[in-house]
Each structure stands twice: as C-alpha cells, then as structure tokens.
Amino acid sequence: MNVEQLAEQLKRDSLFMRDVVRWETLPQKSAVYGEFPLGLDTRIQPLLKQRGIHRLYSHQAEAIETVLRGEDVVIVTPTASGKTLCYNLPVLSAITARPDTRALYLFPTKALAADQAHELYELIEGMGADIKTYTYDGDTPVAARRAIRQAGHIVVTNPDMLHSGILPHHTKWVKLFENLQYIVIDEIHAYRGVFGSNLANVLRRLIRLCAFYRSKPRFILCSATIANPGELASLLTGRPVTVIEKNGAPSGERHFVFINPQVINRQLGIRVGVLKTAERIASALLQNNIQTITFCKSRVQLEVLTRHLKDITRDVLGNAERVRGYRGGYLPSERRDIERGLRDGSVKAVVSTNALELGVDIGALDACVLCGYPGTIAALWQQSGRAGRRQSASIIFYIASSAALDQYIVSHPDYFFSQSPEHALINPDNLYIMLSHLKCAAFELPFEAGESFGINNSADEMINYLCNNDILRRVENRFYWSAEDFPASEISLRSASAENFVIIDITDAVRPLVIGEMDRYAVPMLLHQNAIYMHEGRQFQVERLDFDACKAYVRHVNVDYYTDADLNVSLSLLDISEETTNARGIRRHSGEVKVTALVKMFKKMKLDTGENLGFGHITLPETDMHTTAMWWTLPLDAAQPYTNDALQGGMLGIANLLRITAPLFLMCSPRDIAVVYQVKGSFTELPTIFIYDNYPGGIGLADKAFSLGELLLEQSLSIVSDCACQNGCPSCAGPVGEIGLEGKAMAGVILCQMIER
C-alpha cells in the first residue's frame, strides 16, 4: 500500500479513528520557478545543469538576487526546500570570480558543520574548481590548522570556536579577515535566549575586527519558520536584514493526523502511553513498506521502539537491518551509513531523537511519527518536514502524551497550522553578556574613545567601569587590555553565568567523567542532592553537590520519575520600566527585579503522568539574581470575595497554566522562565503573578510576555475551560492534590475577571 491507500484504510478504521482528534490534509503545491540570476559567475549554471538542476525555485532566485545586490538576507523556508543553494551559489561564484575571497559558515553544532562541509566538497568537486573548504573546530588536528588559516576559502565552524578559537587569535587569520565577503549562518532559530544573545555579541566582535582589516562582509542567514525571522536576524547581526519567505519548492499532498490516546484514568488525566500507540502506527507503516521516521523524546524510548520494530521485521534475509536507531552518541561513520541508507531507500524505518531534526541530509521520507511535542512549534514543523516528497503524498502522525504541552497542541491543532506564533527572543544588550564580550573585544583590539559596541550602544560607560576595575587602561584616547587573563575562556556561549558547575559522572568509580556544565543559578533547582538529572536522554542521580567547589557528582540510574524542586522565591523591585491598567483594574508591569531564591525541598514526579511520588529535603544557600520580569496585580476589591484558600488555589492554577502557555508563545524551554504567584506580593502588597527570565540580566522573555498583552491569559483560560478533567489535572491548572478541589474552577473565575474582553 502507498501512503494514499493507507490513509484511506485508516480513515475507515473506527478503532483507529476513535483517538484521532483532527485529520488535516494540506493540498499539493506545484513549484514556482524564478529567473537564473545574471550576476552569478558563468561557470555556475552549467554545473547545476550537470547535477540535474535546470531552474531555480523562486525563493532561491530571489535570495541570490538580493545577496548579489549587496543586501543582508535571511531565508525562511521549510525543511528540504533547497536553501543551501541560496548561500552556496553566491559564495562559490564570488570565490570563482576572485580567488582571494573568503567566506565563513556558522552552524550550531559540529555534526551539522561536518555535514554541510561534506555537501560543499561534492559541489566543488563537480565544479572542478580549486576552492578549499575546511571545518575548523575542536576536532581539527593541530597540524591542519595552519593550512586552514592560510588557505581555506570557506571556513566552516561553530559559534563557540569563532568566539574562543578564532577571534582572540585574529592576527593568525589575516587572510580570512582581510577578504571576508560572506558570513553564512544557518539554522538561526536555534540561536535564541542566552545562546543567541551571546552569538549577537560574538558577531559584534567579528564585525569590529573586519572593520580593522577593512573588509565589509555580508550576511546570508537561514531560519526555520518562526514569527520574527527578520527581527531575530537584525538583532543578531545589528543590521537591517531583507526577509525572503515565499517558498517556491513543490510539495505533494500532506496528511496531518493528530492523535490523543484514550484516557485510562480520568481522575488523574492519565492516557494510554505514547510509545504503545507509536509502536502500532510505525509497525503498520513498516509492513506496508512506507519509509518512516519516528521521533522519540528520550534515548530509552528510542531503544525500546527500535528493538520492537526490528523484532517484527527480523527474518533470515536480514531484513531487521531495514530498521535503524539514530541518535547523538553513535559513531559518525555509523550515522553516515544510516543517512546513506535513508537516501538510497535501503533503510525503511529510522527511530531518532532530535539529532535528525536539524539540517542533516537524509532526503525526504513518506511518513513521520512524532512521539509528543518537541518543545517548539518550529521544531515540530522541522521534524514533520522530514516527511514530504516533492511529488507524492506523505503522512504525519502527532501522538500526544499526558504532558501539559502535548495536550495543549493536540487540543489546539490550529495553533500549529496557523501562521507560526513563536518568537525567537534574544537580548544582545543583556548587561552581563555584553560586558563579558566587551572584555573579549578589548582584548582583541583596543577601544577608541567614543567607539560603540552594537547599534547605538556607546561603549563608554562599560569601558569606564572596566578601567576603574583595572582591566582596561586608558592612554590618551585609547583603551588597552591590561590584565593577564584570556577573557574568552571565561564565557560559555550556551549558558548565562561565568561561574559554571561541573557535572561529574562517577558511575565508573575508577574513571570519573565530566559530562556537562550548568549555570550557577540553575544548580539549586536541578542539581541538588538526589535530583534526577537528564543528560542526552540518560538519567543520572545527584549523589553529592559540592557547592563551594562548584561540582556535582552524579551516578547513572534508571528510574521512572523525575524531580522537581520547590523554589521559595522572594522578589524585590529594582525598577519599573512600563505599566498599564486595563478596564478591569488589572495592572500589568514590566521592569527589573532582584530574585532571592531558596530551595528547601523537592518532589518526585512520575514520568509521563506527572504523579507525585514523594518529597525530599534540600539544604543549600540562598542565591540572588537580577533579572527582568513582568507581573499582574489584582486590585484588592477583586480578590475580596474569595477565601484565602480559594485565592491561593486559583492563583497557583493560573501560575501552572502560564507555565504551559508562556513557553509556547515565547519559544523557550519551560526552564528559561519562572512563574511565581504571591497572594500578597513582596513589594506590590496585592495578589500578584510574576513571570521572570530565569537568567541574570534577562534575555527578553519577560519583556515579550508583557508586550503580548492579554494573550497568555486568554490562552490559559482556553486551556482550563476546554480541559475535560473534573477538578484539575497536570494538563491544565494542575492536579487536585496540588491546587485543591476548588483550584481549577477558581483559576477560571479569576482569569475571566482579569481579561478585559
């Protein structure tokens, strides 16, 4: 059976259809082509013809035209729409025309960089041109580095390497900096929050050095579908960027099937497991020889599902090999092998973690099974984009678990289909982040008086601060780095604070292994004694936390619960930047706060269902953090009619709902923000609900939440009123045990009271 026939059969299967909450069919779309841009080197077009590319899609042609006009550009297109040509063609053309030309490619991960370099090699080989492309990262042998610095036309690297390996040593890269014409940054939607704020500052440093070497590079950026690609692109680059988002690539008919497995415990809102449902669907696809990718959220899920699928196909002909697992941690050669198998069709089913979500080239498949919500709508589109042939039909199954976000998506499919509402947020002017990079910049090149750092950011104030701290020295009108340190080594681009905790795996007592790092601010919540820490899908239990030495010792475990620490937070006001009152007398504020956090206990929660399995105590010192926040206050008379308990339960319910909706609309991980309610606010004296950025200095999340107006409240209300549970469940206001019998109802009542319309 092909995809169409299978779809018809499923539609007639009443047992299957019982769980289907929405079946959406997107019609097929034919290709839109554009003129071949005249400005490209004449050697390029014959090469494309040789590779079977006779015409360019409209978005490719438009992107290339824009680049050739000298504009900075961001291309927003779905998976497999041929976006790499949008940057490879102008770059290769420029190098062919003037062999001194250099280009820098940035990818968020090493694996992706290696992949793209590989694709480039093939293209260049086809051209028969002498264009040298190298990946430059931590794995590059020292012996090869000199050649790369001197002779690499295209240097493919990641932001971390640019930050600590290239910029501080720019004098060794004179050729690159003097001749840098294009900076290509792919997957820019991955650069949000702290990572993006850091990258924006790394790019400020890069541009500053280019100015020193008198080169004026242009940016070519690519992004998955998000609400604000243009804004993100110009925040990252500090320039206006032209957005190209009309996709000209064709696609076949696509079926989206939203599945919500049956409830088996109505009280607790527990449903049939995702894995069981996924297993059934993936087996059916496999038996019909439909090439399928299944995305799992954990390594354990992946291994279980892979084993099951292998079991049902195992025979003497070795057909079990048609089923493969794919995740980080597999050897590169093994991964290449699987990717090849997917492209040539010898692998029929692959079970993957999000390792295959980003641009790794596996061609287009027929079907995609998604075990739960991957965290953002952009990722959901990217994962489902793995299925989608240009000519024939494809089918995508989204299976919801009992988790709150999963349930939100499955009961609001329109949220997925309508124009992407997610904003990728960054704050390049976060004082902590900017100051760290200003130090790096001063190390790389002395500052001149009056010089700016970023758009409209005079650096004077920060420079004075660094002078007063004897890190810079002013001589006449220039500021020189005057310290022994190597400032780039003090920043990790992927986390907020300089003081990181090291996570050490002591499962093998003889050979302890450092497996990760964590921000100081997140440590009390996530690495307290007995916490379950997840790393690359594996579970670890914290055996000991040495707070003074900044070390956490963990041991590998296999348990069916996760831990959730209870944070006692008090907030004090530093500054109010904006406030507004609606017709109901509800005030909404944004500003800066000091958060004093104390973690005293944690809960053990069952995986999947979120059931509470018990408590534990934590003894740790208080931590202080300055960050940005937004908060709502209820006027006293609005709260008057309710008992303290009712108010408490209702506000907790609203806080729980905001924890679901805020990450959705702010495109962040639930850990990036904190939602706190106080029946009598620390400084407001009124019932207050706070949302603040869980990073020192803030990364723009609370500001955005403020500017969303009442959207978060409206969405929260719709969840709580649409949820079928009686008195609250983990998918809406929270379980009864937590919010009380009246909690769910009260949350609804108070929300109605807060919303203007």
Next chain:
Amino acid sequence: MKTRLEDKLMAMAQAKQKTAPCSKGVLEQERAISVSHFPDVHDNIACALSSMGNNDFTAIGPSARILFMDTETTGLSTGAGTVAFLVGIGYINNGMLTVRQYFMRDYNDEPELLNRLKCILPHFDILVTFNGATYDLPLLKTRFLMNRMDPEPFMMPHADLLHMARRVFKLRLRNCPLSRLEEWVLGVHRTQDIPGMLVPERYFSYLKSGDLSLLDDVFIHNQQDIVALYGLMSTLIQMYEHPQTVTHHQDIYSIGLALEKKKQYERARACFSLALNGDCAYQSLNRLAHNYRKTGEYCKAAEVFKRMTQHHNSGVEPYIELAKLYEHRFKDDDKALEYALQAARILNGDGLGDALPVQAAQNALQCRCDRLLRRVKSGEEQQHGVHGKHQGA
C-alpha cells in the same frame, strides 16, 4: 664564575635605580657584559647551528651575525591582547655581549618599540631565541599586525635553542626549561630571580604606580635570560665540536643521534664511540653498528653487532641484524641460519609472552629461519661434503 656574574648583576641593578625615569617614550638601555666564562665560539656559527637543529643556515656563510632575543609579556596566551612590554636583544661586540633592552613605558609606546626592533633586525643574519618559534615570534608578529606593520622582518633565519637543547639533554634532564639548563648545564644559579608567572602582575603594578623600581628584577631577569641564551648556544656548539670534553655519556649519545639525523655519520660515530663506556653503552654500540651498515662498511658493522651479543643485556636484535648481514651481504646462509636460530631461541625463551610486537618479530624470524633452512638444505643436496667445512667455520 657564578659569583662574578651575580656581583655584576647586583651592581647593575643598583646602578639602574639611580637613573631618573623619564615619563614618556620607549626606554632603551644598554649594557656590555663579559661572557668570557662561557666557551669561546669559533667563527662559523651558522654551520655549527645547522648541525644542531632542523634548519640549515650554511648558506649564510662563515661570519654570520647573531642576534639573541627574549621578551617579557603581559600574559601567557599568544592572543591579540597580550603585549611584549620588554624586548631584550643581545649581540657580540668587541668580545663582549651587548644587551639592549627596549621597554614600553605605556601602551602607546608600542609602535615606537616595534619600529626600533624593525630597524635593528636587518643588521643580523640569524635570530636566536629560547622557545621563540612557538612563543616570542608569533607574539611579536601579532604585535606588528596589530600596529598595521608588516611582520616581514621576522621572516629571517631563526634558531630556537629550546629544540636544540632538548635534543641533547632530554635523556638526562627530561624537560628543559631555561632555568634548569642554566643551572645544570651552565652552572649558573640565580638567587633572586623573579618567577616568570609574576612578571605580568609587576608590569600592571608599575603602570598603576609609575614606580619603575617595581620592574628592577624583571629587567635583570630578562638580561640574565639573554646572557643564558648566549651561554647555552656557545656551550652547545662546544659540545658538538668537542664531544670528548662532555662529561655525561647520555649527552654525548644524544649528540650522536642528532648528528646521525643530519647525516653526519663520521661525527656521529665519534660520539657513539665516546659513549661506549657509560650508561648508554649498549645503545651506542647499536647506533654505531647501524651507522656502519648505512655507510656500507658491513664488516665493521658485523664486528660491532658481535660485540653487542657479548653485552650482558643484549637482546635479540644484534642476532637478527647479523643474520641479515650474513644472508644478504656476505652471502653466507649457514652463518645466517646460525644467528637466526640463536635469535629464535632467545625470543622464545625470554618470557616476553604473547605481546603483539613479539609475535610479529617471531613470525618474521620464523620466515627467515624457514627460508634459510630451505636454502641451506638445497645447497647441501647440491654439493655433498661441503657440509662439515661450513660447520667448522
């Protein structure tokens, strides 16, 4: 020797305190220092340096002008933010070592300092440093680029004494920081030396206070380093030219290895012969034998390999080498087989177990034995009666 140098340095430190610091511009000071306590350097230094390292300076000719250089910096990394605030150079003038130090009173003196360096470099033929290849030179090149100057002057021939010293002393001293070489090789003990890691901090303190005396020991340290550069170079040359005067056999053996690498077999052989009475006697014999083999003097090679077999810690190698020589060079299969069988006996009986290299050697040896055995047998079949004669030989 030690006290004389120290006195001089102390006297100099006091003299410097009296010089009134001027407030602006590069500070330049010069001292002429006697280096007569170090070995005399004959005039073809370029040639001597060529046999000590990977670089070939012979094209420069017999009267090469040598410039010693050492820098003091504001940090350990070679990133763009690290500055060489003090650059010391040294050269021989009228039998004395002239040490000249260029010092940045502040950051804006850097272009001037680099300019003076740029002017002085072309007057010399070879730059001599200690670890300059990985540290001082990349750093100075960076400084040139940061000041929009062409780092071309540093493209001159360069001899890094760290690499040369490492070749000679690594067996005896393992790692070779300059201070250690100074003490163990030159016999100079610094008493009040400032540890290198404190140098940047001193400079920052000076910048804040303007008190130049904070840097007194940094200046002395830098000067001592340059004197030590001269001392080390002349001592190394002396050791290469006159290995018979070298005390430690390990050093002589190492020099032999270095010369062998440069294909100077005669000189290498002389070193190995000198080292035959010390700790590396067996290795020296081994190299000596291989040396003869390489130059085609097979009889002498065989002789030395035979001497090796009498050595108390003789391994299997000389037997194998002898088997090869007799098989391929002397065309004496019987003798070759005899040595091969002896080698096999040792290899099987030495309890080394099944380690892979041993197995590989065993396999190779087995092949050799089989081949020789076949040939000896077929030889016997062809000419009866010769058998006994061979056995007696």
